[in-house]
Amino acid sequence: MERSTLDLWVGMFVVAGVAALVVLAFKVGNLGTYNVSETYQLQAHFTNIGGLKPKASIKSAGVLVGRVTEISLDNERYEARVVMSIDKRYQFPKDTYANILTSGLLGEQYIGLSPGGEEQMLKGGDEIKRTQSAVVLEEMIGKFLYNKAESGDK
Amino acid sequence: MPMMRGLRGIGSRVINAIWRIGFAARFFLATLFYSGMSFRRFRLTVREMFFSGVMSLIIILVAGTFVGMVLGLQGYETLKRYGSESALGSLVALSLVRELGPVLAALLFASRAGSAMTAEIGLMKATEQIAAMELMAVNPIARVVAPRFWAGVISMPLLAAMFSAMGVFGGYVVGVVLIGVDEGSFWSQMQAAVDFQHDVMNGVIKSFVFGVAVTVISLFEGYDAPPTAEGVSGATTRTVVESSLAILMLDFILTAFMFRGD
Numbered sequence: 001m002e003r004s005t006l007d008l009w010v011g012m013f014v015v016a017g018v019a020a021l022v023v024l025a026f027k028v029g030n031l032g033t034y035n036v037s038e039t040y041q042l043q044a045h046f047t048n049i050g051g052l053k054p055k056a057s058i059k060s061a062g063v064l065v066g067r068v069t070e071i072s073l074d075n076e077r078y079e080a081r082v083v084m085s086i087d088k089r090y091q092f093p094k095d096t097y098a099n100i101l102t103s104g105l106l107g108e109q110y111i112g113l114s115p116g117g118e119e120q121m122l123k124g125g126d127e128i129k130r131t132q133s134a135v136v137l138e139e140m141i142g143k144f145l146y147n148k149a150e151s152g153d154k
Numbered sequence: 155m156p157m158m159r160g161l162r163g164i165g166s167r168v169i170n171a172i173w174r175i176g177f178a179a180r181f182f183l184a185t186l187f188y189s190g191m192s193f194r195r196f197r198l199t200v201r202e203m204f205f206s207g208v209m210s211l212i213i214i215l216v217a218g219t220f221v222g223m224v225l226g227l228q229g230y231e232t233l234k235r236y237g238s239e240s241a242l243g244s245l246v247a248l249s250l251v252r253e254l255g256p257v258l259a260a261l262l263f264a265s266r267a268g269s270a271m272t273a274e275i276g277l278m279k280a281t282e283q284i285a286a287m288e289l290m291a292v293n294p295i296a297r298v299v300a301p302r303f304w305a306g307v308i309s310m311p312l313l314a315a316m317f318s319a320m321g322v323f324g325g326y327v328v329g330v331v332l333i334g335v336d337e338g339s340f341w342s343q344m345q346a347a348v349d350f351q352h353d354v355m356n357g358v359i360k361s362f363v364f365g366v367a368v369t370v371i372s373l374f375e376g377y378d379a380p381p382t383a384e385g386v387s388g389a390t391t392r393t394v395v396e397s398s399l400a401i402l403m404l405d406f407i408l409t410a411f412m413f414r415g416d
Contacts, residue, residue: 020312028247
């Protein structure tokens with residue numbers, strides 16, 4: 001067996017193909033932006049999560065601090081239970097508010113954390129007690145129409 | 155009786171089609187069964203990768219760039235209406251990585267390399283080279299068919315990845331360099347939207363499946379071609395038609411499984 005120019009061409013072809021995959025992974029995809037830093041888990045109950053999905057971002061003051069890992073229905077309270085993993089570098093006080101917000105008018109939904117003033121910090125596994133549900137557009141329109149009709153009667 | 159003859163014609167066509175499907179399935183299994191040689195003597199496969207993969211590079215790279223450029227232009231025109239030109243990056247990258255990269259690269263591969271494979275094997279059969287191999291106790295499936303099969307299966311995901319990468323580059327050239335979309339938001343929106351496992355890897359799986367389908371169809375059509383000039387030309391045409399249809403149908407099925415619900 002000897003090396004030939006054909007092997008060189010095929011080798012270059014394979015290298016170029018793998019390089020294209022790497023570009024797709026790191027430059028186009030999100031593999032380069034994955035933060036490998038350690039996280040801790042928090043959970044919160046919401047009466048309505050709207051269109052929140054797993055992997056949605058968690059922001060505080062607009063800065064990405066974590067991601068939603070799990071969403072399930074709590075069968076005792078009939079509320080949505082959301083598990084979030086938060087970057088270990090960020091600590092939040094016990095009376096932090098968790099709101100489900102929408103980025104832009106029709107954008108994705110995310111959880112916004114607004115910290116309170118408590119001295120004690122939330123630890124891994126703790127629950128955020130103070131939550132505000134997602135604003136569901138249909139409900140808002142429904143309320144608006146109802147109010148309209150009521151005031152029209154007078 | 156012309157009606158009887160018509161009925162008989164339909165019946166024989168149906169039976170013939172089912173016969174061919176069965177033979178194709180047996181052919182595919184035999185290819186897998188006798189593929190040991192294409193790895194033990196990997197040179198055979200490398201040689202075929204040169205003809206099917208390397209020789210398809212230019213058409214794939216040029217086509218990818220232009221598809222990306224068209225996506226950039228069309229996407230910009232549409233997104234501008236909603237004031238969200240900054241989402242151009244995610245539009246271009248998602249449509250390429252999920253759909254256009256694997257599908258268009260496979261269509262080009264079928265017409266560029268698949269038809270060549272069919273013609274080559276068909277001519278080998280017409281000039282009785284395959285029969286000669288069998289006489290010399292060389293298994294033509296192991297020696298001729300399996301290396302081409304694996305070369306195509308290995309080349310296809312690489313070609314699709316290059317197509318998508320060049321397409322993103324083309325979209326970047328048109329969107330950022332020529333039109334003037336903000337470069338930072340182009341890349342950051344793209345990275346926020348494209349998930350490695352969900353989008354990039356599913357695209358790779360798609361192109362792998364297309365690679366299997368295209369090479370099996372091309373090789374089978376060549377192997378099954380009537381050993382005449384007319385037969386080989388008909389087989390080449392059938393290869394392009396059948397593999398294009400197979401790619402588009404498989405794409406629908408795979409998409410339905412991969413991207414359902416989210």
